[in-house]
Amino acid sequence: MRNAKDFFTPLAVGAPAPLREIPARPSRAIHFFDPSNAKMAAKIPAMAGQVDVLLGNLEDAVKADNKEAARQGLVDIGRATDFGPTQLWTRLNALDSPWFLDDVTTLVAEIGDKLDVVMVPKVQGAEDIHYVDRLLAQLEAKAGLQRPILVHAILETARGMANVEEICGASPRMQGISLGPADLAADRRMKTTRVGGGHPGYLVRQDPPRGADGTSQIDADRSTYQQDLWHYTIARMVDACAMHGIYAYYGPFGDITDVVACEDQFRNAFLLGCVGTWTLHPKQIEIAKRVFSPSVEDIAHAYQVKEAMGDGTGAVMVDGKMEDDASLKQCLVMVELAEQLAA
């Protein structure tokens, strides 16, 4: 993965200090909180260090009357909290909302030194990212910030989906992209009312048995297999992110009680190439951290192949399976992730 520092040029005011190193940091669980909710906000300092990312949400799920309280709540938390290794992100209101401009100007001025990433919802194309990029550059220069605030886009419109490659490559600030299954489902006019996850109606059915005369015996009791509604979207998003060297994330899983299906959805995303997910409730954090970390077995296997492959060329047999230059690369993905998480 590339490092934003390699690409980023701050807007010059006098002689800007060299940018701080921005190492790749784990972001398996992006934990959402509502900074206007005093009870929730009070728990945040204790969560610093316990989760990869804490995200103060200003957009959907915060009532219009609470938008300013949420923004101010985030400023207060940002100022008062030592986040340690935990990153602080925010989800801004949408670009066409009445709150976006005040969100960005206030947050960069007040807690820009603490903010790692701004998540921008309902991104439609590269032009949205260009606008945010220039605005951030202006505000960072004004605030005298010494490192860039990175940008994360939510993929949640049909147009955004169609433009996903250009969105990923729109700015060196692009950190990653998340799937927004609820808004995307609505925008595409899909007929699911769930926030992420599968649907029992989206299935394939086993072929019918054949009778002695060779005709199909139509039987409603045949086994069905539920399919993943989000497979195409996640795979497309992962390809676009990989092409531009940024990170792909699953998004929200709304059924907080169904920890089993939540884990399945997270794992599908992990296996397809996502590095993390959103967590909407503390019980999803443990699931995300576990699922988006390589297993002990996978890491052991990866090191074994690395060792056996020597200079990285040719083919070897490991536990009865053929390994070569390409499978070594797969193993190195696991090794890199394991080392990043252990750092």
Ligand code: GLV
């Ligand atoms: C998230 O923002 C979604 O729309 O699913």
Ligand code: MG
């Ligand atoms: Mg949304």
